[in-house]
Amino acid sequence: MSTTEGPADGSPAVPGTEPGTGNGRDAIVRAARRAFTLKPYAEVTMRGIAAAAGVSPSLIVKRFGSKEALFNTVADFGAAADELFAAPPERLGRHLVLTMAELRDRHGGDPLLRVVFSLGIEDERTLLRARFREQVTGRLAGALSGPDAGLRAELIAGQLLGLGATLSLHRPDGASSRASAERLADLYAPGLQRLVDGG
Incomplete structure (x- = not known):
């Protein structure tokens, strides 16, 4: 299955070339997230990521420079947090639930779950957890008012991870495939909102 779109003139995309829309980068990041989640860092290769993304290894080097730099991109939750907390x-x-659903659709997977399911060695898991605490939990705690902001932020983060895990575990034919994002928000958002409000 191709993860890139053809050029604007309608001609087919050439494998290993960089689409003008930037989807080449998106495909690389998706493939890298999957690879670093499912395998230890040492077992992940740029060639394997390139094959999964439908691009050439040289494009990954051009875009990211090295496997370490690509891993650091995958370990960054900042862009997802920007959208989640907007x-x-x-x-x-409600915004959190709708945005989680939208991010899953756009990126072909959950934007946060890699912090839970990574099989990397301890140093890699430590980096992922530290980034998650800083960019997601810590940022949210700073935005909440009232008592126990840190605890409430951790519980909200846990609820989001739980939602992502549930949707992932029950695909492709689970209840979420038959429910709209709005329906998911109707059911799931009130509990999140209580934590946000602190009541």
Whole structure:
């Protein structure tokens, strides 16, 4: 299955070339997330990521420079956090659920779960956890008001990870495949919102 789109003139994409839309980079990051989640760092190869992404290894080197740099990109939760937290506190619970669903659709997978399912060695897991605490849990705690902000942020992060795990474990024919994002938000967001509000 190709993960890139053809050029604007409608001609087919040539494997190993960089699409003008930037999807080449997106495909590389998706393939790298999958690879670093399923295998220890030492077993992941640039050639394997390139094959999964449908691009040439030289394009990965051009875009990221090295396997270490690519891993650091995969270990970055900042962009997902920007979108997840882009709502005022009174609407954050529902926004979190809808955004999680949208990010899953856009990226072909959950934006946060790699922090849980990584099979890397301890140093890699430590880096992922540290980035997650800083960019997701810590950032959220700083945005919450009222008592126990840190605890509530950890519980919200846990709820989001639980939602992602549930949707992943029950695909492709689970209930979530028959429910809209709005319906998921109807059911799941009230509990998140209570944690946001601190009540």
